[in-house]
Each structure stands twice: as structure tokens, then as C-alpha cells.
Amino acid sequence: MNLFSVKMRASRRTRDGEEHISGAERIVRAGDVPGLVSALVSRAQNHGKGRPDFTNIKIEAVPESACLRLPALPVRALDCADPAEGLRLAAGLLARAGVADPQAVLALLREAGGLRGAMLLDADSLERLEPDKRRGVRATCMDGAEVAAADAAGKNHYQEAMVLASKVAHAPNILAEICISDDPDYVTGYVASRELGYVRIAQMKTPGSLEGGRIFLYRGPRAELAATLDFIERRPVLVENIPAAPGFGAPNASSAPAGPDKWAFLDEGLERLSAGGLRRNIRAMGSAPGPRVRCEGRDVLLLASNDYLGLADDARVKARAAEALAAYGAGSGGSRLTTGALELHDELERRLAPFKHAEAALLFNTGYMANVGVITTLCGKGDVIFSDELNHASIIDGCRQSRAEIVVYRHNDMEDLEARARLHAGRRGLIVRDAVFSMDGDLVPLPELLRIADRYGFLSMIDEAHATGVLGATGRGAAEHFGLAAAPDVTVGTLSKALGSEGGFVCGNARLIEYLKNSARSFIFSTALSAAPVAAALEALDILCREPERVRRLRENTAFFCARLREGGVAARSASAIVPLIVGDEKKAVDAARELFDAGLYLSAIRYPSVPRGAARLRATVRADHAGEDLAEAARRIVLALHQVQEKS
Ligand SMILES: *Cc1c(COP(=O)(O)O)cnc(C)c1O
Numbered sequence: 001m002n003l004f005s006v007k008m009r010a011s012r013r014t015r016d017g018e019e020h021i022s023g024a025e026r027i028v029r030a031g032d033v034p035g036l037v038s039a040l041v042s043r044a045q046n047h048g049k050g051r052p053d054f055t056n057i058k059i060e061a062v063p064e065s066a067c068l069r070l071p072a073l074p075v076r077a078l079d080c081a082d083p084a085e086g087l088r089l090a091a092g093l094l095a096r097a098g099v100a101d102p103q104a105v106l107a108l109l110r111e112a113g114g115l116r117g118a119m120l121l122d123a124d125s126l127e128r129l130e131p132d133k134r135r136g137v138r139a140t141c142m143d144g145a146e147v148a149a150a151d152a153a154g155k156n157h158y159q160e161a162m163v164l165a166s167k168v169a170h171a172p173n174i175l176a177e178i179c180i181s182d183d184p185d186y187v188t189g190y191v192a193s194r195e196l197g198y199v200r201i202a203q204m205k206t207p208g209s210l211e212g213g214r215i216f217l218y219r220g221p222r223a224e225l226a227a228t229l230d231f232i233e234r235r236p237v238l239v240e241n242i243p244a245a246p247g248f249g250a251p252n253a254s255s256a257p258a259g260p261d262k263w264a265f266l267d268e269g270l271e272r273l274s275a276g277g278l279r280r281n282i283r284a285m286g287s288a289p290g291p292r293v294r295c296e297g298r299d300v301l302l303l304a305s306n307d308y309l310g311l312a313d314d315a316r317v318k319a320r321a322a323e324a325l326a327a328y329g330a331g332s333g334g335s336r337l338t339t340g341a342l343e344l345h346d347e348l349e350r351r352l353a354p355f356k357h358a359e360a361a362l363l364f365n366t367g368y369m370a371n372v373g374v375i376t377t378l379c380g381k382g383d384v385i386f387s388d389e390l391n392h393a394s395i396i397d398g399c400r401q402s403r404a405e406i407v408v409y410r411h412n413d414m415e416d417l418e419a420r421a422r423l424h425a426g427r428r429g430l431i432v433r434d435a436v437f438s439m440d441g442d443l444v445p446l447p448e449l450l451r452i453a454d455r456y457g458f459l460s461m462i463d464e465a466h467a468t469g470v471l472g473a474t475g476r477g478a479a480e481h482f483g484l485a486a487a488p489d490v491t492v493g494t495l496s497k498a499l500g501s502e503g504g505f506v507c508g509n510a511r512l513i514e515y516l517k518n519s520a521r522s523f524i525f526s527t528a529l530s531a532a533p534v535a536a537a538l539e540a541l542d543i544l545c546r547e548p549e550r551v552r553r554l555r556e557n558t559a560f561f562c563a564r565l566r567e568g569g570v571a572a573r574s575a576s577a578i579v580p581l582i583v584g585d586e587k588k589a590v591d592a593a594r595e596l597f598d599a600g601l602y603l604s605a606i607r608y609p610s611v612p613r614g615a616a617r618l619r620a621t622v623r624a625d626h627a628g629e630d631l632a633e634a635a636r637r638i639v640l641a642l643h644q645v646q647e648k649s
Helices: 030-045 083-097 102-112 149-153 157-169 222-234 264-275 315-328 336-340 343-355 367-378 393-402 414-423 446-456 510-519 531-546 549-567 586-598 628-647
Strands: 002-014 017-028 054-063 068-071 075-078 119-122 142-144 174-180 189-193 197-201 213-218 237-240 292-295 298-302 360-364 384-388 405-409 429-434 459-463 490-494 504-508 578-584 604-606 616-621
Touching: 002 030, 017 030, 017 142, 030 054, 068 157, 083 102, 083 174, 083 189, 083 197, 102 119, 102 174, 102 213, 142 157, 157 174, 157 189, 157 197, 157 237, 213 222, 298 628, 315 531, 343 360, 343 504, 343 531, 360 367, 360 510, 367 393, 367 429, 367 459, 367 490, 367 504, 367 510, 384 393, 384 414, 393 429, 405 414, 414 429, 414 446, 429 446, 446 459, 504 510, 531 549, 549 578, 549 628, 578 586, 578 628, 586 604, 586 616, 586 628, 616 628
Parallel strands: 068 237, 075 197, 119 213, 142 237, 384 405, 384 429, 429 459, 459 490
Antiparallel strands: 002 017, 002 054, 174 189, 174 213, 189 197, 292 298, 360 504, 490 504, 578 616, 604 616
16 A cells, blocks of 8 residues: 655745755655645644745655554653753763763754754764755654554654654664754753663753754764665654653643553652752763763763772773683672572682671672671561661661661760660660761761670671771771771671772671571572672772772872862861762752862762751762872862852852
8 A cells, every 4th residue: 555755844035045944744644645734734834933935745655565664762751950951961861872972962963953954973073974064864754653644734743753763763873863953932852862762851952942953973884874864864664652752741841642641650759859959860971980080971070989999990900800701701690599609709708808807708799788688687576776867778778677676876976875775785786887977978986886885785787888998007997997906796898989899798707697698688689799890809909908008098188188178168077088068958069069060070969868958968089099189179169169059049
């Protein structure tokens, strides 16, 4: 059977030619052609960009058998506060799609808006590849496969954009597409690729703006360019299963899906978070974690990583991981108890235990799982856990899962702890705390905590996620810092911070470790760490032991950075490598972080629920490999940004 491609183009006469106003096309059955033509003409006549001087309609028969049927891209929507944030999101998506310099692509969008079609760029060199540079490349010969005849006449930006994006994403050698609507009634745009899907962005320009544009990014041999152009411009395509439009709840979201939306409650939840300045957004990093990184297309100084000693990107660490990867493969294949155990796991445990002055150690997949595993093993119904009010979420989750009674004591207040411990003396219980608070950077008063635990017969546990590699002359942690001969009963740590790898561990006596292997559910029911991160951590631990000067440098850098901040009038102090810069208001903290990012500094805004409401802050983490001049410059900019946001009411 024949289908008909119906194309409409409307343009305006200008002094030196024609200016494009509007275009649309559909592929429909013969009977739907007249109605569609009438609707398209009326659409051309009533366009927001003004009355056309020319309206062309072209009707062309297309054999149904010649139509390629393609699946629609999966679709999702990203909300944002303003066009600047929308553009940042777009840059992040382009980076994830593999585009080397997303900012440069964004800069070319305005120029692309002058073309009738899309700009076609080499994704790496950004060389323009359109055969006709004034016209651009026009994606045509396409429609949704299931558009009802009645629908086909109407105007549906979302539907048309989905069809185009789905076709283009499936064109050979097309890496990604970015588009901002040039319609003054719309502020939306999207980034699309086969991997990302169609990601609609709520705001990419200001309302009423005629700016817009479309860029296709090409990565492939020049010899194959002709095939790509032929596919985009001439191959008839019907796009199947177009999903309902995702809503931002913004005024410009187009046609709502039919029927009740089962996911609407999530949109509402996200909107509430946005309104309170609590919506999170993940920045796409395009390089190893520091000290300078490529992030969303820009080079920034990283003050947000926990890779304190710069070991994540250390050549020796990477080489040892690569060897292990080659020898043992990418995945471990199973839980340690079934199939996944490697000699490397045992070796790392044998190294970690003495490092923490313990008899034995057990690896977990993450520090989070280590905390949950050990707390739920040690405590159960009828027991009592004394937990600092600012303890890390993984400790809190472990406490909750254990079903023990949880007694929360005031932050760092050993008198309060002792008073509460006295009330529960004689019961089986655990006193647990972060050794270094992850959001404030302050230290456990370990000698006092151990004294209280001993006096009332409770187990003691500290989580050294931010202490390992940071505290003590050789980075062994809080016990070394305080010059204690004895460690707490249980020490939890992570391989993912100063050790530059990933994974978690528990250190304690041999009985505890043996028991954990038989009882900790987060150990038993999870696939073992693969060889590469274990080998990386082994090497990192070796380096830490051989090069304690890294720990010293970290301490000196932190002291220097805090001193510079204080000279600028910002209260900055840290006993670890975490420097909290309290802002208070959630939105102000986010604004400050955003401004600093634009100025080339990446530090995170920390908000509820990571910290209490109204205690939002910037959190800077210092590294051993930060250069002094970088830290001085960072402090100067932070001082400026903090003064600025605090002045805004
Ligand atoms: C980061 C962190 C954890 C979790 O460690 P992961 O290995 O990242 O899961 C646990 N506790 C504290 C205090 C942390 O800061």
C-alpha cells in the first residue's frame, strides 16, 4: 500500500532572500491527505514567528514497504531552575554522550539557529560537515507510526521532535543531537542519543526568544558521511511506540498523555524538592578525579573528592589494578562464600588488619555495606546502640535494620553519652561514631569514648571512612592520632576515599570476623569485589605506608587553605581534610556552589538530609596534591562568593 509524505514549508521574503518560518511533515494514508494539508496550511498561517509570504506543500507517494520502522528513543524530562541550569544539564549530557567539548557545541547553537536545517559537526574537531552550509542538513521523510489520522493534523511539538530525534539517533555515525526550539512560545530543548535516549530539558532559553538551533554530532570516517546524509534526508522512517510526553509540570510542557499518569507523584515530589532548593543534580565528570578535572566541558579545580591522597589516578595503583583485571577478569562471578573468593581478597585483609592494629579484617563491597553488615550482626532486638546524632547515614541504616533500641546522644558530647550509657549499664550494647564526621570534619574524642565503653561494658566502634589516610602521622586513623595503643573493638573503613579505590572493610578480633562471614547479610548476599579494585587498594595501601609524607602534605594543605579562608573573614577550621563552610540557607548554598563552578571550582553544596535543615553548607575537601597557588586562588574566590550570597536577602 502507498503512504504519502506531506511536507509544508513556510517562509518570509527578506531583502536578500527568504527566511524560514515553519516546516512540518507527516506520512499518512491517502484518505488523510486533504485534512492534513488544510491543517498544515493553517498552522503556517498562524505561526508565532509571523505570517509567511510563501507556503509550499509537497505531497509525495512513499511505498509502505520502503519505510524503515524504528523504535522511539526512551524519553525523560529534566527540570531546571533557569536556562543557565538547562544549558549546564545539556552540556553534561553531551559529555556523557562522548562529546569532547560540549561548551563549544553550545556556543555554536546560536549560529546553527540561522540555518534552515541542522548544523552537522564532527564531534571531535567541530568542523562543519554540511554540504550546503547555508541550508544545513534537514531531517525529513519521517513520522510516528501510530499517529491517529485526527492527531496527524494537529500541532504537537513533542511528537514531531521525538520522531526527528529517533530517526537521527539511528542514523549511521551520529553520536548525539542537541536542539533548542526556535519557537518563541517554547523554552524547552533536548539532547538525544541512542544511549541517553531523548532527554527533554525544561528551560534552555528565555520565554519569547527566537533563538534556537539544532546540531547533529558526527563521529566516523568522512567516506561514510554520504550514507549518513542520505539516511537523515531521504530514508522514509516510521517511528514506533512513541512514549507519552514526560511532564515538567512547567507551563510549556506540551500535550499531556492520555489517562492517569502512574508516575505523577514522583514529578510532584521532585518539584517540591526543587522549590526547597533540595533537588540534586549529578555532574558528569569526564576525567580521573583530580586535582583538576574535566567536568561538564570545563576544567575545574576539584574540592569535592574524597581521594585525599591523589591515589585514584596514581600510575602504580592503576597498573596493579590493570594487571589484576587482566589476570582475573572484570567481575568476581559470585559471593565470596560461593564462587567469588580470590587470594587477593585474603591478601588485602591480611594487610588491612595490622594497619588498623586489629587481628583480622573482612572486605565488603562498600563502606555502606560494611556498616550495615557489622551493626546488624552485633546488635539485635533487646540490645541498645548509642549513636551520635550526626552519624553517617550508613550507620543510621545499620542501626535501624538491627532493630535494637537506638539511643541518640548529642553530637560529640561525651557527657551526654556517658549519662545515657549509665542508664543502660548491664545491657548488651554498642557505642558507634564516625571517626571524622563526613560533613563537618570534626574528630571523635576517642580516648573518652573508649573509657565510657569500657566502664559500662559496651562494645565500641568507629567508622574511619574519612580518617584512614588522613589522621595520625602515618594515616592509620584516630587511634594513631590520639597515640592510643588499643584500637576500638570494631573499626570500619572504606577503600573508596583516601585509598582511591572502592570497597569497604571491618577490622576487629578474629572471632568477630569469623562470625561476620557467617552472618553479615551484606557480605553473604552480594557478589564479591572484583579483582581490580582490590589490587588497586593493595597498591594504595603500600604507597601510603611507604610515603607517609603524603599524609603530612595533606595536613599542611588543609591548614594553609583554612588560614587563607580565615584571612578573608570566613570561619574555616578542620581537624581532618574536610572543610565545612556553613551558609545556612539551602538555596544560597546551591547558588554559591554554582557560581564557584562557573568560576572553575568544583565543591559541593551539602543540604538536608545530609545535614540538618538550615545548616546547608559548602563542603570543601583538600587533597595532598593540591598546588598551593590553586588553594590560595580557590580560597580567594570562595571568600568572594560567600560574601556575595550572604549579602543577597
Ligand atoms: C563515605 C562514607 C561511608 C560509605 O563508604 P562507601 O565505601 O562510599 O560506601 C561510610 N561512612 C562514612 C562516615 C562515610 O563518609
